[in-house]
Amino acid sequence: MSVRKRAWTTSAGEEREAYVVQYSIPELDKRGKRKRVIKTFDRKKDAEAFHAQVRVDLGKGTHVPASKSPTVAEAGRNWIDACADLERTTRDGYEQHLRDHINPYLGGLKLSALTVATVRDWQDKLRKGAPAPGRSEASVRSADMVKRVTGSLGSLLADAQERGHVGQNVVRSLKANRKRGKERRAERRAKGKLKLGVDIPTPLEVEALLRAADARWRPFLLVAIRCGLRASELRGLRWQDVDLKKGELRVHQRADAYNEIGRPKSESGDRTIPIPPTTLRVLKEWKLKCPRDSNEAQHFVFPNGLGKVEFHANIITRGLIPTMIAAGITAPATDKTGKPTRDEGGNPVLTAKYTGLHALRHFFASWCINRKVDGGLELPLKIVSERLGHSNIAITADRYGHLFPRADDSAELAAAEGKFG
Template sequence: MSIRKREWKTASGEDRQAWVVDYTSKGKRHLRTFNKKKEAETFETEMRGEVRDGTHTPRNKSLTVSQAGENWISASETAGLERTTIDGYRQHLDLHISPFVGNDKLADLAVADVRALEDKLAAEGRSKGLIRKVRVSLGSILADAQERGHVARNVVRELGRSRRKGKEKRAEGRQKGKLRVGVDIPSPAEIALIIAAMPADGKWRSFFLVAIFTGLRASELRGLRWQDVNLKKGEISVTQRVDAYQEAGAPKSESGHRIIPMPPNVVASLKAWKLACPKGDLDLVFPSDDGTAPMWHANIINRAWCPLQIAAGVSVQVRDENGKLVRDDEGKPVMQAKYTGLHALRHFYASWCINSREDGGLGLSAKVLQERLGHATIQLTLDTYSHLFPRGDDSAKLADAESRLFGNAT
């Protein structure tokens, strides 16, 4: 491996010079030309290490990041990943990766380039959470390219190893904050108002009672089949979900397959609803009005969930972009639903499972809660809900423990 200076004259007689790195990798000779000697020296230093470790990929055999990204998405489609997942990958590639490093050769990527991409995304206004997801996608692109023999190094993984474990996750958590009852999670009093405002019977009563007292995801509610509802045992088996494209498939993960017990009022509501439920080949518990298809998620939110909250008084006043209250033609405040998504009911279910029995909850352990929610890991459950578990050190319990300790001492 060597560096040599190359000098020549242009057709117009101008003197030009460049620096050439001459090296051999896997028995083949390669040349790289640089305008500055310092750039050539830096490249030579990197090449010495890569050639020694067998991790070098010649530039003429390397794809661009965009080309490798297309290969990655094609492989994901072939693997049968859900369309919503593929859509997310496509957005990462087209909107956040290709515009900045899409034309770069994989072999030219360095750890510094990944860090520079993060800085550019942040300057463009991307959130920390989105930047982290984009970096993960870029790492997956490089991993796929490694398997195909198009690049030897995965600089994203190298960057991850150089950072303190969990630092970014903790920073993101601080920015996002913890879920709060009455803000992100409906309070028991609000749930009582919502139940009181429900229709006396019918699909929507059963739908929201199941959502409140089983914690099913919206996709799992839309994909629930009667064959998975055991009314005698009072159990629901989660075996499928319906995605944003109305396509049925397996739950999000292996842990998503689970059995959830139902309280008596939920069972009674489902028994009544089963008699009136439109019959269809899909055997759905909560189908469209004619029973032929799953309900659209947006219809559930706009036609049922938000109106139900407003009817129950679980609402907030609408404000304009300047923070001023919006009023109707009669001067009355315009109200909107307090909780915009169905996931709020899943959060309530988690809090209900966590709360002690003295406080009207089930008092379940974190491990049982993980199983009920279908979380892939206990860490996900704890990261989301650990602050809701009783600490056991409130004033009354401390006083009781203290008195027992002093009593034993005497």
């Protein structure tokens, strides 16, 4: 196995040179001898990097020659087929990553040709909005989108590695996947923490929202705010999982984006949550007039007018946003450039300040965490994590840890110091 420089003259009289890596693989040719593989590179450092990697892969018995390596697009189809048992929405997300972000740039490349440098160059093009080969334009991808599609590429390569189609998963070699210490802390600082009045509705805003809610949406909003269910869990909630005598509900299933019923997001998602008195009273009244489909096996708590699972988009556009606007919880609407939009009279156009149901779940978390003197429940971290249905307590701590009462509160310190002064 070696790296050598080759120079030659073309039929047109042009001087050319390249760096050649030549090696043998265990597979035998027709004469019973080990097959020889020759690969050329324009740059010496690329040839040397390939040479070093092939040596390692041959030693491990994981090397796949280019002739037997499928393209990224072909490996992507195998990966999507292997995701058949996943939720439909998850599978659709992977297909969208493959179709819009991976295949246009990398689809024609052999897996064996993928390097860390290739993947880094692809990430840079996504961030900058550089168009893929053969296309004239492309949009800039956010840092979060680049991170997610890179994760999808890593899963694709892991599947191909298990099939013996590629020797290594280059995504796992990216420096971004090895962030430690200061880099991770800097990334968290850049992302920012959830802020009251920005990401989390204030108590006054929540009160205004509930006052403005009509009879159709008040029960839904109360359960979202006081029980902290995810949107999918609210849409899949059944009356048989609500115990009006004990004053508690059990999250046992959820509805996905296609209104298909399935298990909760994680094992911890299957949980029991107490229902506060006011919310319980409103639910009892709502049950008497809640629509029900006579042909539906499940009696949903918050169905559409026909008693079937309500679409998430309808809840947002017909329930949450109109109620927010009616309550005066608004913010100036902006265009794609971030500039405020105005109507024909030149007046600022207002839209709902919080346009997603997850803001209400954030409020529930902050309500559970806040001190009793501030109107909260002051629950321990473990209890908060259980009520939110997080798969582990670390998720709750990372997301909401900064909201917990400070142990070094100045007033409490002064009082404690006085006892020993």
